[in-house]
Structures are given as structure tokens and as C-alpha cells.
Amino acid sequence: MISNALAEDALAGLTAMQREAARQEGPVVVLAGAGTGKTKTLVAGVVDRIVRRGMPAHRILAVTFTNKAADEMRTRINAVLGLGAAPSWIGTFHGHGRRQLRADPEIAVLRPGFDICDAEDSRRIVKRLLQRAADDGAWEPGDADTFRARVRSVAQRIALMKDNLVLPDQAEAVLESQIARFGAKSDEDLMAWHTAALLYPPIRRRCGK
Numbered sequence: 001m002i003s004n005a006l007a008e009d010a011l012a013g014l015t016a017m018q019r020e021a022a023r024q025e026g027p028v029v030v031l032a033g034a035g036t037g038k039t040k041t042l043v044a045g046v047v048d049r050i051v052r053r054g055m056p057a058h059r060i061l062a063v064t065f066t067n068k069a070a071d072e073m074r075t076r077i078n079a080v081l082g083l084g085a086a087p088s089w090i091g092t093f094h095g096h097g098r099r100q101l102r103a104d105p106e107i108a109v110l111r112p113g114f115d116i117c118d119a120e121d122s123r124r125i126v127k128r129l130l131q132r133a134a135d136d137g138a139w140e141p142g143d144a145d146t147f148r149a150r151v152r153s154v155a156q157r158i159a160l161m162k163d164n165l166v167l168p169d170q171a172e173a174v175l176e177s178q179i180a181r182f183g184a185k186s187d188e189d190l191m192a193w194h195t196a197a198l199l200y201p202p203i204r205r206r207c208g209k
Contacts, residue, residue: 010047010080014040022048039069043076046087060087067092117207123155125203130154130195150192157182157196158203168201 011019018037021030022044030038046062049055064070070091077086089096098116105112117125130151134141141147160182166174175197184190 006051010044039072043073046077047080057087062090125206126155127151129199153192154196157193158200168204171197171200
């Protein structure tokens with residue numbers, strides 16, 4: 001049986017405010033600057049819940065911003081409670097989201113085993129699609145610098161639509177509202193927006209679905 005002294009040990013060395021945060025009931029958000037003891041406070045809170053309150057580790061969700069912080073939390077909790085005692089749901093916002101989508105991909109209309117593309121992957125797909133369109137004579141790519149700028153511009157606008165929760169099949173329908181919201185200072189900008197709306201669906205098919 002784990003001694004309650006471990007919970008007190010985890011709280012030792014905390015400031016009064018950190019200790020209060022660690023002993024809070026219910027969900028807790030710790031907001032503070034770098035180097036102020038956020039991880040130490042969260043570790044103490046997790047240990048306190050498991051040891052003093054008897055909460056099962058699998059019922060605890062701990063979320064942070066970086067993989068480094070999540071690994072540090074896990075290491076410290078295991079050091080206090082024993083190897084493998086840390087909650088399995090310790091990770092980043094993105095990591096937890098990915099894990100949930102892997103378990104239930106259909107809730108986001110994704111196929112099992114879907115791929116996740118980062119910004120560089122998306123730019124590569126945009127580049128391939130634009131190059132194919134240029135090879136088919138659909139548009140004039142210009143010199144290498146112009147082509148690279150077009151790829152970057154289109155990829156950025158697709159990212160903007162994603163950030164604003166625009167689904168691929170909605171892209172063309174909401175195109176004018178997106179242009180009005182974010183602006184287009186030149187014909188090149190307008191072309192980039194229209195191209196982004198056209199390429200967003202096939203990119204989604206290649207990346208994530």
C-alpha cells in the first residue's frame with residue numbers, strides 16, 4: 001500500500017500557491033511563466049490524487065504543451081510512486097488528440113490507420129499538385145522563385161482554412177468569406193486563395209483521410 005507520506009513529500013518544497021493548486025478538487029489548469037514550477041505542481045497534484053484521495057491512475061488526464069514536459073512529469077511520478085505507476089494519459093494536447101483519433105477515427109471521418117501530415121508534408125503535396133497542373137498546361141509556373149512562392153502561399157491559405165475549421169468540401173463555398181476576412185492584396189493573392197480552395201480536398205484525401 002502506498003503511504004500518505006509520499007503525497008506530503010510531493011507537496012514539500014512547493015510555495016503556498018503551488019500547494020493550493022496541487023490540492024485543488026476537480027480539474028485544474030496551471031498557468032505560469034517558464035521556470036516557475038508548473039511541472040512540479042502538476043506532479044504533486046497527480047501524486048496527491050493517487051495517494052491521498054485514492055484516485056485510480058487510469059482516471060487521471062494530465063495535459064501539457066511539450067513532449068519534454070510530459071516525459072518529465074511521467075518520470076517524476078514514477079520516481080515517487082514506482083515504475084509504471086504514472087497515469088497512462090500524460091501527454092500533450094496534440095498527442096492526446098492523436099491518441100483519441102487513432103482509437104475512434106470515424107468520429108472525424110478518418111479511415112483506420114490514417115496518416116498525419118505536418119506542414120512540410122502538406123507543402124510537398126501542394127508542390128506536386130501544382131507541378132502536375134503546370135505540366136498539363138493549366139497554369140504557367142514561371143521561374144523557380146515564383147513557383148516556390150506560389151507553393152508557400154497556397155499551403156498557408158489551406159492552413160488558414162484548417163485553423164478556421166473549414167472542411168475540404170466547404171472550401172469553395174466559403175472562399176469569398178475567407179478572402180474578405182483575411183484579405184487579398186494582389187491578383188497573385190486571389191489566385192492563391194482560389195488554388196487553395198481547389199487543392200484542399202485532394203490534399204485531405206492524400207493526408208489524413
